[in-house]
Amino acid sequence: MPDTVPRPPPLELSADGWKRFEFDWKNYLVAAELTKKSSAVKVAILLSVCGPEAQDRFKSFTWNEDNDACDIDKVMKKFEECTPVENTTVERFKFNSRQQKPGEPIKEYVAELRRLAVTCKFENISSDDIVNQLIWDKIVVGLPDATLCTRLLEEGSEITLNKAIQMIACSEQVRLQCTVLDSKDSTYPVAGVPAVKRSDFEKKKKYKRSDEGNCLYCGGMKHAKLVCPAKNRRSHKCKKLGHYGKVCRSKFSESSKEVKQKISSTRVLAINGIDRKSAVTCMYKIRGTEINFLVDCGAEVNVMPVALYIQLTGDKHLQKVDRSNCSSLQAFGGNDVHTKGTVKLNLEDASGSHQAVFHVTEADDDPILGLSSSVSLGLVSFGNKVDVRQSSHLVSSLVPLMQTCPSSKEEVYHCYKDVFSDDKVGDFNVYHHVKVDTNVHPVIHAQRRVPEPIRPAVKAKLDELVAKKVIETVFEATDWVSSLVVVPKKDGNFRALMEHCRRKKIKVNRDKLQYKVPEVSYMGHRLTPQGMEPDPNKISGIVNMPAPGDLTHLRGFLCTVNFLARYLPKLATVSEPLRQLLKKNVPYVWSDAHEKSFNVVKELVTRAPILRYYDPRIDVVLQCDASQYGLGAALIQDGKPVAYASRAMTSTEKNYAQIEKELLAIVFATQRFDQYIYGLSAVEVHTDHKPLEAILRKSINDSANRRIQRMLLRLQRYNLCVKYVPGRELWIADTLSRKLPCPRLKPGAFAIKLAEHELAIDLAVTAECLQKYGTTSSQDSELQAVVVAILSGDWSMPAVAEYTPVKSELSTDGVLVFKGARLVVPRTLRSRVLQQLHAAHMGIEATRRRARESVFWPGLNGHIKDMVSRCSTCAAVQPSQAREPMLSHEVPVVPWTKVGMDFFEWNRQKYLVITDYTSNWFEAKKFKSTSASSLVRECRVQFARHGVPLQIVAYSGTQFLSRTFHKFAEEWNFEVVTSSPYHHQSNGKAENAVHTIKKLLSKSEMSNTGPLLAILEWRNTPSEATGTSPTQKLFGRRCRTPLPVSTGLLMPVSS
Template sequence: MQKPNNQRYSHLNDSAVGKCMLCGKQHPKTVNGPARRAECRKCGKRGHYAIVCRTLHVSDVKVVHGEHEDSFFLGAITVKDSSDSWTVTLRIQDTDVQFKIDTGSDISVMSEQTYEALNMKPDLTSTNAVLDCPGGKLRSTGRFETSTHYRANKYCFTVFVKTGQSVSNLLSREASAALGLVQRIDNVAHSPSASVGLLKTIPVRIKLKADAVPYAVTTARRVSVPLLPKVKAELERMVKCGVIEEITEPTEWCPPMVPVPRKSGQVRICVGLNHLNQAVERERYILPTLDDILPHMAGATMFSLLDAESGFWQIPLERESAKLTTFITPFGSWYSLDLESRTGASTHKNQAALVRSSSSLLLRHEQTNYYTEARYAQIEKECLSVVWACEKFSKYLHGLDSFVIHTDHKPLIPLINNKDIDMVPLRCQRLLIRLMKFNAKAEYVPGKLLVVADTLSRHPSSTPQLGSVELTDDITALEESTRAAWPVSCSRLCEVIESTQADSELQVVMKYVKQGWPKYPSQLPEYVKPYYAVRDMLSMCHDLLIYSDRIVIPSSMRAEIKGKLHEGHMGITKCRECAKQNVWWPGISKEIQVFTENCTYCQTQKPAQHREPLMTTPLPGNTGKTVTLRLSNMFARWGCPDTPVTDNGPQFSGQQFQNFAKAYGFCHVTTSPYFPQSN
């Protein structure tokens, strides 16, 4: 009897039988199903049946071409009493009809009641147009063509008639524009006012603290020549706007003014009110958060965004408080009539540098290099001369839209004009950062065109001008931060200063720091020579000699300082690390080592548990004796062999083993030397 077809794979494991994803039937997964070469009737691809095809089912849609229905949007359709509605009366079919101007409506609409009241009713044309309005979709009764005129404008348009008692007459956007009732404005014109607005509030009164110290300067900050007319024009504009007034009487508070250039080319007048801000008693006002505001906005449908132009100018000041805002300018002193909200702004010679304007020589400047600057690379020297020139004549250059630097060093042109600041050497980076406040462009002038020899470069000064090097605010800040980092009290610091002044050795060193060191150390006294190797790291601060950021201790206090460093009985390395943070003198590292090693307490508390030294193992000297002893025990138990075969080890080739073989009467045979295969 033949077995059913579904039992043809019964010899396989039942766990391997499952539903095939290609044909949808049950058969072992290891057997190729019948759908491997079949073509799908659904997607047309091979390898599966249509019943298991994964292609998404797409229903065929029959396109039925019918009559096209127009759709129009109506911004308003219901009647609502409003006092601010825009209405107009037009003559329609020999009847005066009142329309509501609706710029959001695509068509004009008339109620059926108004249509019945016309003296000359036109015939209605049926329409399938759909009217979309906020209340839903509507269908009109019909439409008619009519004409009207408003003032000198005539217009023919279509009116749709709608059934209903609450339907108002609407005039469409197109009809309103054609009759001149509305006009589209694409650009909003801004007419600048002569004065800014003022908030309807009481004038602000500035309250000063009881311990407030007035701050006033008597000289205005210098303003570069290109910015002077812009500053004057801005001050005049502020006077016309009623923001400031000129004052001639002296005031206790008078900070300087700083002009800040804008991108538009104008300037912004800033006043350094830092001292006044520190002396003002501030009024606290908690600003509401978004969570506090949202409940009040419930139900709101319209929102306004208001931006107050020059908002702080719109808050008036009391007359007495206004005098506290007095500031000085090159054109006189002024005080604000409105609340100030400004911040201070700060602005900040190898070869002869020429500054030219319209091919006319204005000024010349000479600067001699220091011995460190003389070792610069040539391109760094050229870049340094440009920086010197721009900083020297910043009064004429700062604020210019652009100016040209002429140089005969061609490699300097791409360095200034094109190179990114992070792609140049570090020293050139620092120089280019100093040039960033100038809008300069470099141009190359060949040396053959310099028909007039540069006298200043050919006859420089013998020594650099010390007065030409100015300490910047950064150096001053570094000095103060270094002073604040010293872990020493004021009284203790005064003791160090007095001891330094009484120390003849340090006084001589400080003299060399001020006046300069000789070229050779042999020209120095013997006790000063240890300082010569570190002369570049020595400086003076608050009548103290400083090594880097560490105080140089006079000889009378060094023993006491060493005791302080070793006060916690730390080791040599820890004491040295502590000294590196604050103090220094020649040979301090060696003196700390000697002081720590000679400390009595440290010697008594030194650990006494020493490790046991390593014991050497004696070398074996009786190898042959050990072998004969082991073999004699083996021979006594198993018998003596006739011919033992061994290698050529010293334990077998020695005289002791030969005597052992003769005593036991066996023939000893050794393998071939240097032939380990015979072992």
């Protein structure tokens, strides 16, 4: 190869760089007489001249065949694929945007255009498509929206002219709609108020707005910054690169004329078109004429429309107006309000005359009193309470910031004469369409008799309604006739209209106005300064009720009493005997117990306490408690009750464990008082059940009881802080749920009491197994005594003494008993369950951890210890001496990212073990041949099931060191780490898994049981260190076994 031929420059991996290199490379091959060399030699020469960047890229190439790396054509094609694809649209944009530079010769300019035209691919355009291509190029060059231009260029050469037109039209439509919305928000006509002096920031904004649509760097049509002709030009103003002098901001300044027109200004709160119901107005006289002024604390000047000024003064030519101050004022929203000048006027009221300066404006709006005049007139004060003016002509509106209320009934009548009208009927100014159901058949009611004493009053009222055209007389037959029901009111009238407001044109009855009275009766309640209490008329009606003789009267009594439930602390418990009569299949027999309950309820009504008013600014405390039959709650603020709530439990809820009942009381309280506590940053909940503190602090997934999980989910919308309070201090909630003496339930009642078997259905067992547990439990006298104790609350029986320490966690469905989500096993089935727990022949603690997830009975831990200690199989395979612990590998966080592998032999058969470093899960497979191909085949099966690990740790056997296995590792993208020869302890994870599997196989063989069930039980047993099983770590759930277990434990849990 001649040394005189220069080598091509190194390859730059870009579109232009690759084209230059390809051109130089082909010339170099010819000049150096290398065209006849072999393909492998050419590849070697190419790599020696292409540079380090291209050499690194060559190493990353993947080949279909090993010989492809020596084929010069395929190597060149690979490099070509690495270069960016040219965007024809961008290249044509550069071509069309290229302009002749000052002083550039025409020949150089044409040569540059020809160079740019090479990448534009003009030769590929057909004659039919030339027009569309030219239009498309012109659109890209002339598009003023730089953002939209960038979007079009990002589409590449795939975009068509029609698609581009559609995108641009859509953008224009959106921009037009946004302009309409912006103008709608900022063009309110406003009353005249002066404009604010503009800051430097606003000057910059104005300058920027003046250049919208133009490039900020060259001043031409807007385009991308990368193709701006001023990109490398220097400004002759500031001598900086990147822009022309004509757009240089350093020369921007305002003319003295513009500065001269700027004046100081204020905010405007009085905007035309806004609802004036919250505006403050006041009345003053000017030259004997009363004028209603709008008080605007945000305006610094007073404003008066020119029409009103001419009406008051008669000065049509504005001769008395000082025109020396005719500046254009700017109001809120940026609108200009032109003034005619200023004028001084005298404002007169009862306290005297006050002079004020007004700006006479062309705006047609209410006159405004600004901040300065409002303060001098005493309408507004700072740092003190608002001074309410007593003069009725001075105050004509109510506002949140200035509560100017009338002081007497007479003043109310004076201010609202048009509302208190007896000769007119209100007009809503709307049309109401009455929809008639044609499927309803007409009815004709018989006329009701009207007592003689009130007949004249009824006749007078009917005549009044006819005169007001509320009703009309009908002289012909009609299909519809309704009877007239006359209900006399305390004032002797038969119809009254409630006051809404003057704007709605609703007429009210003057005689019914209760204004500034200390107590008001409303809807069965009496509102007093001390709080709220039931209406005495409501109480007297309940107290005088006779004992109900049938279900209809009993329902009416209970419904009436429930209306006052917020005042009655223990209504649900007291009325329990009465509500028992409402159940189906219960005969209505009024006994002494019902009579006693009836009288106690009426006594509660007569002693109803006074409730304080709710204040959202005061901290809220919820007191919750659950008795054997009812739930109680109280809403407390400052130690005083705001509301009481109580309800009876359903037949299913009575079977709940006590901890579930207490949590149910909290759920009931939060839902009953949702309108008071939702949205509060913190709500303190008092309960006399201490375990609830820990339960509500934990995650929902930490609770295995699905019933508790559902109740916790219902509490997620509130910010609760549960605090334990002893029952003796929880006086209100304890009263709410206090248990009355009631007959003890007999065991025979369970047959007719069919509760919802919620927990029984939740067990992951077959129907036959569930029936077997139910039959055995019903025949177990000890468990039946526990069921009676749960339902009655009496734990004094000797038969249930062993269950008393856990009585708060016990629940029943009438037959089965549960401790949380764990099934209480009958005595006759306990030996069988112990055998199932020890199926994997694990140790004492591991078996106990397994049992804690599914079953319970008193003394379970001791029974497990005795059984494991006496197990001959476990004793036979127990190691004689424990080995010295070794340093462990780094354990990854993600399961199945690091696995160990090893071959072992048991009973003259070969096995492969694969174990996960994170979850301790292992897989064991029997092998006929331990060749590398068999190993790869099994790894593919396991990896398809669990995923491909990042790293495999194995012993240094020939299978793991073979070319076949390493090629498999490269294809499936994982790393292989082998242990040192004769030091298999470094693969300790796999060695430990081999030891575990051999123990399980040996114990299964000695006990004549299959090894698969033992492996399943081992995988489901929680470890002592983490408290979770291998199945939970790997799959995020437990696997079902023959043991009865709650379905909630089998549900997946996210890590």
